[in-house]
Amino acid sequence: MLHEVLHAPEPTGADELELFGRLSGSWRLSWRGLGPDGTWSTAVGELHVGRVLGGRAVQDVWVVPGPGEPGAGVPPRAFHGTTVRFPDPQVPGTWRSTWMDPVNGRVRRFTGRPTGDGGVVLLSDDDRPWLRWRFTDVRADSFTWSAETSRDDGRTWVHDELMTARRVD
Structure with missing residues (x-):
């Protein structure tokens, strides 16, 4: 029953939901992350996105590295x-x-806004370190996601993660 009350085939407030609703579907991810020692690691994973809660929200599930x-x-x-x-x-x-x-036992709250060029920037500044996540180059079949961290309240940022996504459905 959970899937019946959680998932929503159609959005409520379609125009507003399209900022993230356009990502609905399944994606293959190529991930790069900066380790504490300054070296970059790579992995592949998956992302699944859909409308939920009566079509009023968008939920995604990220799995990196992917199963297996x-x-x-x-x-x-x-x-x-x-x-x-x-x-x-x-x-x-x-x-x-x-x-x-x-x-990893993490929970973070973000505030997001469109960037004007079709992308989105999300900022989490209510905990340390600050996090800034970006969706860029958003197309019907691909997008780029990147993460930055600030340990000085947004004065400087370190780019520490990058993912490219390709639609698989």
Whole structure:
């Protein structure tokens, strides 16, 4: 029954939901991440996105490395988490987003906004370090996701993750 009440085939407020709703479907991910020693690691994974909660939100599930891949489910490099995102009715053009990753015990809240060039930037500044996540080069069959970290309240940023996504459905 959960899937029947959680998933929604159609959006409520279609125009607002398209910022993330356009990503609905399944994706293959190529991930690069910067380790504490300054070296980059790589992995492949998957992403699944859909409308939920009566069509009022968009939920995604990220799995890196993907099932059966080396390092799958092994912290701290692996993540298997979900994000629920919805337009903030109090602040037009703004999204609320919460990321949960039980593999690493992380929960982060973000505020998201469109960038004007078809992308999205999300900022989490209510905990340390600050995180900035970006969706760029968004097309029907691909996009790029990147992550930056700031340990000085946004004065400087370190680019520490990059994923390219290719639609598989």
